[in-house]
Every structure is written in structure tokens, then in C-alpha cells.
């Protein structure tokens with residue numbers, strides 16, 4: 001392999017810290033044409049679809065069936081949630097705002113140079129393009145924060161794969177810190193609880209609070225993925241913070257894909273059954289989604305609302321994702337502060353003595369005939 005040279009580096013450059021905030025990704029437009037490459041990249045990721053029994057079989061199903069039917073259906077759903085502002089994808093628009101808020105709060109803690117960017121695991125802006133920019137800005141310390149509160153191989157580890165696939169081709173890799181999860185961070189739990197209280201001040205207290213998380217195949221849990229457990233932990237802490245008894249809330253899993261069994265209970269089946277069990281007023285919160293997106297706006301507030309109402313439910317409301325709420329970006333900033341310890345307040349770091357050292361290094365490199 002030919003390692004990638006850093007052509008913008010100059011001996012004696014000040015080292016920068018890079019903060020990369022990522023999320024899942026989104027198509028470039030709500031069209032069949034844009035959905036196809038996005039879904040292809042997403043569903044061909046072996047972290048997302050761990051195919052039984054063979055990868056070539058999944059290739060045939062994906063390219064022969066799914067990519068010929070799903071893009072049109074998904075495009076219709078995206079069309080419903082697409083914003084008129086910014087790039088249009090709610091997930092991307094919100095991620096940009098989250099980054100701006102975090103940058104404002106975190107940057108003042110750093111004595112040296114610190115740069116911020118966002119990237120999406122699938123589609124654009126890609127992780128590779130963000131890392132390239134960071135390289136040109138002299139990033140030698142990198143913290144990656146996927147905005148998934150709960151760790152899952154399909155999301156968190158997939159992001160790790162992409163980041164390290166890019167970095168492993170670099171000659172000079174940055175010092176890397178990777179945030180695996182923050183599912184029990186007190187600030188995150190408090191922000192969730194605040195959002196519930198504020199919602200209930202306006203919409204009343206329901207018979208049941210449903211906490212719906214994106215599902216994964218049950219097989220991933222039995223193979224050792226901690227996602228299910230972390231969803232349970234977040235839910236229990238949120239219930240505790242709100243003072244809820246076990247009969248006042250329920251944890252469910254949404255967004256099934258494919259034919260095998262996924263984590264249960266399913267959100268849609270739950271919604272269809274609740275009115276018959278006497279729950280006429282429900283509220284749904286999706287603590288695993290740090291930003292509102294197709295899966296919350298269309299699937300929960302749209303589809304699942306319908307299931308509940310058609311089954312005889314009387315009052316349904318969706319409690320928005322934490323998005324760029326102040327208490328949320330405070331919590332995320334705190335998570336980043338914990339993970340960048342030693343990087344922002346180091347004595348003598350990037351100081352005058354350090355600058356003098358760098359000048360000497362530069363002179364020695366020049367003497368060796370290095371043009372950089």
C-alpha cells in the first residue's frame with residue numbers, strides 16, 4: 001500500500017485538535033435516484049447487515065430485489081419530512097446546529113488550536129472528506145463523537161470502521177479518541193427528563209410513556225452486542241429521574257428491516273395493542289435518536305400515531321428528540337470534555353517554549369533537505 005502523504009504539513013506547524021461529530025447519514029435528495037446509492041452503501045455495510053449464511057447471497061438479494069423496490073418507497077417517505085432550509089434532510093440540518101452549539105461551548109476550553117466538523121457515516125458529507133480537511137488543518141489529536149447515545153455494532157462500530165479505514169492509509173495518524181456511548185451520562189438523562197416534563201406541561205400526563213428505540217436483529221444481542229442492555233439502562237434511569245413506576249412506561253423497538261426476528265417488543269405492534277389494553281393516551285419518546293429524522297418524524301409521529309388511533313387510541317403525542325436543546329448540547333459538550341482530558345489545558349503545551357522547540361525542529365529538517 002502507498003501511504004498517503006500529508007503535503008500541507010510544515011515542520012514546526014502548531015498541532016491542532018479535531019472534534020468530529022458524526023451521525024448515520026441521509027440521502028442527498030428525497031428522490032429514488034439519490035436513495036439508491038445511499039441505501040446501497042448503508043445496506044452493504046457488513047456491520048448493518050451481517051448476512052446469514054453468505055455474503056454473495058445477500059449481494060443478490062440487495063442488488064436484485066431491495067435496490068429495485070425500496071428506493072422509490074423510501075424517497076416518498078423522505079419527501080414528507082424534507083425541510084425547505086439548508087441541505088433539506090432534518091438529520092443533517094440538526095447535526096449542523098448541534099455542532100455549532102457544541103463548538104461555541106467547547107472551544108473556549110482549549111488553549112491551542114481546535115477545529116470542529118460534522119460527517120455522516122453514509123452519504124454526505126463523508127467521514128473521509130472531513131478527515132481530509134482536518135489533515136490539512138494540522139489535526140494531530142482527533143476525537144470522534146458519533147451521536148448515538150447507546151453503543152451498537154451496526155452504528156458505533158461501523159463509524160469506527162470508516163474512521164480507521166481512512167486513517168490507516170495515512171503516513172502520520174493522529175492520536176485518536178473515540179466515544180463509544182454516553183447512554184447513562186447524567187446530563188443526557190436530565191435533558192431527556194426535562195424534555196418530557198416540558199412536553200407534559202403542554203400536553204398533559206399520559207396513561208403510558210413509550211420509550212421507542214431503533215431495533216436491531218435479535219441475533220446481534222445473542223452474539224454479544226450491548227445495544228439492547230444500554231437501551232434498558234437509559235430507560236430505567238430516565239424513568240427514575242421522572243419518578244415513574246414500572247407500569248407507567250414501556251420500552252419498545254422500531255424500524256424493523258427484513259424477515260428475521262428483531263429486538264422485541266415491536267413499537268408498531270405495541271401501538272396497535274395499547275388501546276385494547278385500556279391505554280387511551282400515550283406519549284412516545286425516542287431516546288436513542290439524538291436528532292429528529294425520518295425514523296422519528298415519519299415513522300413514529302406519522303405511521304405509529306395512525307396505528308394507535310386506528311386501534312381506538314384517543315390521544316397520541318411524540319416528544320421531540322433532544323436536537324440542539326441547550327441542556328442537550330451542554331451534556332454533549334461535557335462528554336467531549338471528559339474524552340479530551342489532557343488535550344486542552346496542558347501546561348506548557350503550545351506555549352512559547354513549545355514554539356521555540358518547533359523552530360529548531362524546522363531548521364533541522366531544512367538542513368536535511370526536507371522542503372516541508
Ligand SMILES: C=CC1=C(C)c2cc3[nH]c(cc4nc(cc5[nH]c(cc1n2)c(C)c5CCC(=O)O)C(CCC(=O)O)=C4C)c(C)c3C=C
Nearest residue numbers: 024025026048074091152154155214216257288293294295
Ligand atoms: C439510532 C440508532 C440506529 C440503529 C441501531 C440502526 C440500525 C439499523 N438500521 C437499519 C436500516 C435502516 N435505517 C434507516 C434509517 C435510519 N436509521 C437510523 C438509526 C439507527 N439505525 C437513523 C437515524 C435513520 C434515519 C436517517 C435519516 O436520514 O433520517 C434506513 C433508511 C430509511 C429507509 O429506507 O427506511 C434503513 C434502511 C438496519 C438494517 C439496522 C440494524 C441492523
Ligand SMILES: [Fe+2]
Nearest residue numbers: 024214255295
Ligand atoms: Fe436504521
Ligand SMILES: [Fe+2]
Nearest residue numbers: 255294295299
Ligand atoms: Fe423506518
